[in-house]
Amino acid sequence: MAKIFIYCEQSTGKLKKGAIEVLSNACTWGSEIHALIVGKPGSLGEAAAEASKYAVTKVHCLENDACDTYSPEGFATVVANTAKAESADVLLTSLSAQTKDFFPRVSVKLESGMASDCTAVSLEGDTLKATRPMYAGKCYANVEFSGAKPAIATIRANALGGIKDSTGTGSDIAHVAADAGNIRTKVVEIVTSDIAKSGTIDLTEAERIVSGGRSLKNAENFTILEELASVLGATVGASRAAVDAGYRPHKDQVGQTGKTVSPVLYMAFGISGAIQHLAGMRTSKVIVAINTDSNAPIFQKADYGIVGDLFEAAPQLTKDFKEALS
Amino acid sequence: MKIFVCIKQVPDTETRIKIASDGNRLDLAGAKWIMCPYDEFAVEEAIRFKEKNSDATVTVISAGPERVKEALRTALAMGCDNALQVALPENADSFMTAKALAKSIAAEGEAHIVFTGKQAIDDDAAQVTQAMAEFLDMPAVSVVLRAEYGANQIQAEREIEGGSIEKYEAPMPCVIAAQKGMNEPRYASLPNIMKAKKKVIKLVSLADIGVTADEIKISYSGFTLPPERAGCKMLEGDVPTQSKELVRLLREEAKVI
């Protein structure tokens, strides 16, 4: 049976949603599943308990005082050493700012092949099958791994269809003093943005996104989209034209030179649907477009369309969703 | 003081993707090739460093076939001093690319800073920065929005989820991967473009740096285009009617709310 290791990112002692998505789905594959959590000694109890709720063979808490904050070198050393010592066949994680950063180092340490940002993964016998988008989602390809074991893949948030119910019975939790190697650079400070402080989910993790374009005309008008987003529990995004005009910060930009998102619901208000915008959101499950121009290219990629003025439609939708969801 | 900047040549963002008839590669004939947009920020950052440090020289490196010379000439025209092409086959993966770049840099002497772009917009793998740093045995900070360069250390700010910022202090030598917004890349002037055409681009073969074909750890097959959607359902009537119908459909048909 394949031995599958899943690096589960934690933040202030809690597992990230993406980590639970990968862990809970892998637990349905009928393989031997190991969860890896990294942090300083004494800080991982809650995260380990959460991981042990799933049908995991073992939860490995890899502990070192130097891992109190994130460092690419330290985290790569800890994860690579464990995967090697335990003869992992497959090493998976949810794609995030952190795993995107240090997993390439793990692949070099292990001389393993790595597929980034996969939208589908499965096991065929003991072999990992992965599919990933390229050219900002303009095409997909299957990945064949020819490097040393483990085969490594990072997985896009929501690609596995969200978190599966827990089926475990409380698995073994091991606390291990881990060697973090030579750390030359680590996070010395985190400046939390207002968005992160407010608890709003990041665009890349959001299940629902309400996005606006140039046609919003100014920053203040985005309030009508924020109101809708708050009713839907959605995160607000923007086109590059809206970002370049200064209506929204760059971190809100969806598209080829912004964020790649894959929510369950993407609502585009007054966005024409340029190829570079589609590149960032075309894998969304359901796309709704609201545009005054019935020939706007966005309608070719949408599932539902409203030809109309967003300044009328957005407040009306806010009202109707509020009623429907109450 | 040796500064390196690694760039990739990629098809521009308007390129229509065509899959070759065997399904196992892309047909990129007719693509317009450009320097990866993120690498422009890396080149600009390297040139600005040189402008402030008179003893610095900037070497721009690209790994790939003959055509990458065009991107190297663009970087020379922007202000890089020397250019180096590593003859890398088209099917090289991130592992092999990172190793080839690292070995070519090491062969040129001691690096002070190596700049890259945060991600190439063709394969979107975003692996080469940290993988190359691992081969070079250097620290690295990726997705950098701002960096300040001291005599022996770099203070760098990296963008993470939700627009929050991680601050790092890294000793030199160090690898820095540029995010959009790190600076405003310059346009090359016509005289500089003409001068860049005459510069010699050094060619490095894989044999020169001891990298072999078995360094490829992943390969691609079975390319597909994104699945087409069933078609857009246009909602009829006035705005209140359309709105209520949309809420109903999202709930009962699409089942997403």
Ligand SMILES: Cc1cc2nc3c(=O)[nH]c(=O)nc-3n(C[C@H](O)[C@H](O)[C@H](O)COP(=O)(O)OP(=O)(O)OC[C@H]3O[C@@H](n4cnc5c(N)ncnc54)[C@H](O)[C@@H]3O)c2cc1C
């Ligand atoms: C290298 C490169 C990278 C790029 N990267 C990105 C990227 O990451 N993300 C991105 O988004 N773009 C990107 N672009 C830009 C992209 O090509 C488009 O210019 C941009 O997406 C257009 O934004 P928009 O749809 O808001 O504006 P426009 O194209 O101006 O469209 C506005 C739309 O609003 C509609 N409209 C107007 N008034 C109303 C109203 N009252 N109600 C409803 N609808 C209305 C119009 O019919 C129109 O369709 C990139 C371009 C390049 C060259």
